[in-house]
Amino acid sequence: MPMRTRAAALSVITLLALAAVTSLTGPAGAAPATDVAPKAQQAKARQAKAVPPKFLAASQLPPHPSSEWTAGPVTDGFPIELAPCLGEDGVPAYDYRHRVFHTELDTGAVQATVVTGSAAQGKALAALINKRIRSCADRIEQSDPETEAEGRYYGSLPVEEGAQVHGLHTRASWGATDIHLLSVGRDGRTVTIVSWGQMGDFGNAPVAAFKKTTTKAVNRLY
Helix, strand or coil: CCHHHHHHHHHHHHHHHHHHHHHHHCCCCCCCHHHCCCHHHHHHHHHHHHCCCCCCCHHHCCCCCCCCCEECCCEECCCHHHCCCCCCCCCCCCCCEEEEEECCCCCEEEEEEEECCCHHHHHHHHHHHHHHHHCHHHHHHHHCCCEEEEEEEEEEECCCCCEEEEEEEEEECCCCEEEEEEEEEEECCEEEEEEEEEECCHHHCCHHHHHHHHHHHHHHCC
């Protein structure tokens, strides 16, 4: 190869290498790409990635008039307690974690959390779960003609990216009647579901106390 041709080839290679470096680093004096997003969002994203979300303590559940709450361990997987409304195949396959609570009588509760890949995915998951809960009463009646079910919506809560609260009452043909309260809250890409239930009807539901529990559950995540 002639010397002039070899030099020209080396010059082209050098220019290409410089162009690649410039495309990665940006023009001189330009701010790093991480400076584009608000620092608060960056910090929350790093925290959500590094620290697993926290769960409610037993003392943060709606008070029981004659019994104390006991909290079980935090366990991997989707809780079977939420299956009647959500079903394991009713929500996307994320890595769920949950904690079950119980009293000495007939009252129980469960909290599930999931960290999705982004805030947009978290928003979509929360919307899907709320939709599944709103349609739960109809699906219960369709699957079990011996059971009557009624759902109620108790509104949204202004905590982090928001939470929504629902009620569900079921009555079996043989007389069994149960009341459940369910909520779905979100902090960035993390979604939490809280469910409380006992024998009774809507008149036995501690809605105000459950809303406080939901607010604590979302605030406590990080």
